[in-house]
Amino acid sequence: MKKIKFNARFIAWTAVFAALAAVLQLLEFHLPILPTFLAVDFSELPAVLASFSLGPTSGVLVCLVKNLIKLITTTTGGVGELANFLIGIFYVIPAGVIYKYKRTFGGAIIGMIAGIVCCALISVPLNYYVTYPVYYNFMSQEAILGMYRAIYSGTDSILEALFIFNVPMTAGKMLINSAITLVVYKKLSNLIKFGIRRKNKTAAQTSADGTSGNVNCIKSDEPQQGDSKTKN
Numbered sequence: 001m002k003k004i005k006f007n008a009r010f011i012a013w014t015a016v017f018a019a020l021a022a023v024l025q026l027l028e029f030h031l032p033i034l035p036t037f038l039a040v041d042f043s044e045l046p047a048v049l050a051s052f053s054l055g056p057t058s059g060v061l062v063c064l065v066k067n068l069i070k071l072i073t074t075t076t077g078g079v080g081e082l083a084n085f086l087i088g089i090f091y092v093i094p095a096g097v098i099y100k101y102k103r104t105f106g107g108a109i110i111g112m113i114a115g116i117v118c119c120a121l122i123s124v125p126l127n128y129y130v131t132y133p134v135y136y137n138f139m140s141q142e143a144i145l146g147m148y149r150a151i152y153s154g155t156d157s158i159l160e161a162l163f164i165f166n167v168p169m170t171a172g173k174m175l176i177n178s179a180i181t182l183v184v185y186k187k188l189s190n191l192i193k194f195g196i197r198r199k200n201k202t203a204a205q206t207s208a209d210g211t212s213g214n215v216n217c218i219k220s221d222e223p224q225q226g227d228s229k230t231k232n
Contacts, residue, residue: 009192010054010058013050013053013054013058013192014050014054014058014061014062015065017046017047017049017050017058017062018046018050018061018062018065018066020046021043021044021045021046021047021063021065021066022043022065022066022069022070024042024043024045024046025041025043025066025067025069025070025084027041028040028041029041031169038165038166038169040169040173041173042173042176042177042180043066043088044063044088044091044092044173044174044177045177045180045181046062047059047062047063047066047088047091047092048091048092048095048096048115048177048178048181049181049184049185049188050062050092051092051093051095051096051099052095052096052099052108052181052185052189053185053188053189053192054192055096055100056092056093056096056097056100059092059093059095059096060089060092060093062092063084063085063088063089063092064085067081067082067084067085068081070084076131076134076135077134079130079131079134080131080134082130083123083126083127083130083131086122086126087119087122087123087126087170088119090115090119090122091115091116091118091119091174091177092115093115094111094114094115094118095108095111095112095114095115095178096111097111098110098111098114099111108181108182108185109182112174112178112181112182113178115174115178116171116174116175116178117171119170119171119174120167120168120170120171120174121167123162123166123167123170124159124162124163124166124167127162127166128158128159128162132144132158141158144158145157145158145161148161148164148165151165152164152165
């Protein structure tokens with residue numbers, strides 16, 4: 001099994017992705033059709049980019065760091081951040097692992113689909129047994145259920161509401177993250193893996209071309225046979 005290399009590039013880029021994820025997590029917003037306690041953000045985007053370019057371990061670390069930062073302003077006693085972390089890693093780990101062994105466009109799509117399915121499904125027991133019991137300390141179960149019924153009157157229970165609303169919301173959010181990843185990943189991957197080396201190679205080539213050009217200039221200045229005659 002190949003060991004993970006925690007070199008300077010891995011640490012530096014993981015830190016960059018984690019910082020970007022923390023900023024995106026602060027830019028959360030609420031959809032008008034959903035209860036106010038359900039916020040949407042796209043902070044998993046840097047995590048899946050890290051998972052693709054540096055490996056699943058980097059993606060997990062990005063999810064961890066962004067939620068540790070979010071703990072500073074938590075309103076759920078850390079439970080919301082724990083749920084966000086678990087849902088995030090159930091997205092980036094399958095995506096990163098599959099892409100690691102099938103580094104093609106098709107492998108990326110398969111990996112992200114697997115991640116979307118995993119995190120959407122895990123969100124149900126996670127919310128039902130962990131997150132919502134904490135919410136019940138601030139808002140009764142009937143009050144929360146009433147918010148869902150205001151959208152769809154046929155909602156009979158919290159568990160049903162999770163399948164009707166939370167699963168599609170989680171899957172939709174990750175789907176958008178995946179679509180953006182497919183657009184920007186290739187260029188970003190080249191920058192992370194080859195940017196410095198390509199820059200050095202280009203500089204070396206430019207230097208060589210410059211030297212070659214100087215040699216040509218020197219040769220062109222040598223006197224030709226016709227130049228030996230002087231004008232009267």
